[in-house]
Amino acid sequence: MVVLDGTVANLALARLQDDLGLSDAGRNWVVTSYALAFGGLMLLGGRIGDAWGRKKMFIVGVAMFTVSSLLCGLAFNEATLVAARALQGTGAAIAAPTALALVATTFAPGPARNQAFAIFAAMTGIGSIAGLIVGGALTQVSWRWIFLINVPIGFVIVGLAFLALRETDHERLSLDVQGAVLATLGCTAIVFGISEGPELGWRSGWVLGALVAGLVLLAVFLVVERNADNPLVPFSLFANRDRVATFIAIFFASAVMFCMAIYVAQFVQNILGYSPLKAGLAFIPFAFGMGASAFVASKLAVHIQARWLVITGGAIMVAGLLYGSTLDGTATYLGNLFVPIVAIGFGVGMAVVPLPLCAVAGVGPAEIGPLTAITQVAQTLGGPLALAVIGAAATSRTLSLGGTNGPASDMDPHQLWALGEGYTFALVGCAGCAVIAGAVALFIRFTPQQVALAHEAQEAAHRG
Template structure:
């Protein structure tokens, strides 16, 4: 029962990203988001989640993990309810940010509770296995659940569905999970605040640039503020006795390279899901349920790639899989740049997705191993937490850059399509265009696909950068391969 409670919380937090992705086109129409500002529905969650993830784990250590776990779940439930009730874009984005805070508190505490609830050995290993399976499968479940809820009910139910699940978890946790022993320490609130606000300003700068241009005063001020806060964050962490981000983790060449690869690949995968979700529903006219089913091969092929990598990694080591995986991801994204208004799912979307997913499956296993290599047992939590934080922050930052590419390309295409539209439009169509600024099909489809194609070019560049880091930075010693094959090695080694 304890494992059911813990795994249910992780499932709720993990599937929230994909379940909301499927609802993005309906949210855009309902709350009048532009395509560029729509990315904040994703970023508001991932920025607070990634920025506060390590602080959330520290809360559990110092205040008691069960207590903090229940608080995080209830905060997530409250934010989900407010998100479902949102009447405008600002209300929804505020709710998504609070959701991210709740997830950042609940998720690392849930993982830590496994260590305090289950005995070391086979019992704890099985619990970790279930937790990992739920984390991996949550994305696929979210795709289907999002499609069903949006098509059969309404987009608001992708948020409302968390309320009964979260309340059951909060009620069951005190009965089935015992409280952990508190540890002395202090909270690095300054580090959490400077890093999170700095990243928010950086992301806002890119998205603002897509809408208002690079010379806009607020765009430039956002970038300046982001640089100042992130430099201040590094200074704070260097002087803190218990920093939220242990900077010495970056001193190891392999681990620093691993974090860089995760940053780049997260940018690519967040962008792929965001823009393909819009493309298949707005251009290919897929229903939300069809869109959810259309993305299921991604989860299946990632599992295949991860399984093959796990089997052969002890023989060849992680580096070949890291390089090959990133190259495959870049190839899939490069293939997606060819999409246009005449593309079909089977002919232009499915193939690139499968190539991309195979590469990502190779990467996930290899990156996790390299992040935890040569780490002492008392720092494994920090090393894995930092990898997860890099995934969320990299996804947010990368998506904002891709949105900038999308905005520039789509604006240029719109300048071409508007005269053609006005020459053929009826008075009613012209009036609607004046009110919304949105071109109807087929002119609007041309604008969207032009922007999506440009975004995939940048996503492919991110994946190629990851491949270069894997090739030039990662160095695996023969002794590391011996440990992977079952030889002896220090605790926490590969």
């Protein structure tokens, strides 16, 4: 449910924008507010479960997610929807890490726990694909149902959690709440400033104030982390240059997937006239391409240096995205879209599979958990932060060509053409992110043997 809601809104954005009259920046905030809260508070969410009990905090997280889903479904303007999505992301940030930890504590080491982790991973994969199909199908009825469907499911999960889960041992820990809040608010302020720049003007007091405030908040965050008793991000984990390059590559590779999905979904609906369901089905080959390359990359990673896999995947993504940036309203699915969608999915899988293993290569068992958590944060925050820049560039491109900002249903043919040019220009920005990921990968020098040992260490950590 948590993974599905990270993608399900992509296919409803066109309908949402038309129904609520959202600006382009407001449309992007529907997905960005969820991702920022989810990624920014995820590390704190895991620590809260350790400190106050994982069963209790899992139930709190799911309940918060469920209530906020109801608020999303009942939203009547941009502000209420964005606020509810931020609350939904906060609930996800508590529920997701405690859910993973509960799998480890609920099942005994051995086959039972291994099978439980396999099911957990499968649910993550199914959630990302189901988001495309379920999101498209429900949006055909009403965009509100993509959120309201969570309400009965959430009630069932909470009820079963009370009955089936056991509370875990826990101890009162000093929680770095200040660090989590500073990091999240700092990222949010910067995203706000960049997103609103094309509409309010780059000299606007709101824009400049938000950018300055964001930088100040992040600077204060760094100071707080250096002095915190139990910091969210221990700086010792960044002492290895190869690992720092890995985190940067993860950030930009995740940004490609996040931003591309949003703008391709907008292009096929607003420019090519696809229904939300047809748009969702059109994305399924992306998932198959990604799955196929993930299988190949996992086999090659123990024989070939990870950086070459990342660079190869980045090159494939760049080629597919630059081709996509040349398309217009005359494009057809089989003639112009199918092959690039599969190819980009293949490139994404080739690039992202070896990177999490590089993040934990050459470290002891005690460091695997924190490094894996930082990897997940980098994956989650890469998208919304990149979307702020790419979205601003796309909006500026549309406005410079005589387009307008707002629902596509209100636009004349020339304005729609300008809107399409903005969407395809966003793919150039995605290609830029892929180039950066590939360039940074040149500095990742982990050997296939180190990656293989990291894979074994991760499996051992899961087995307890």
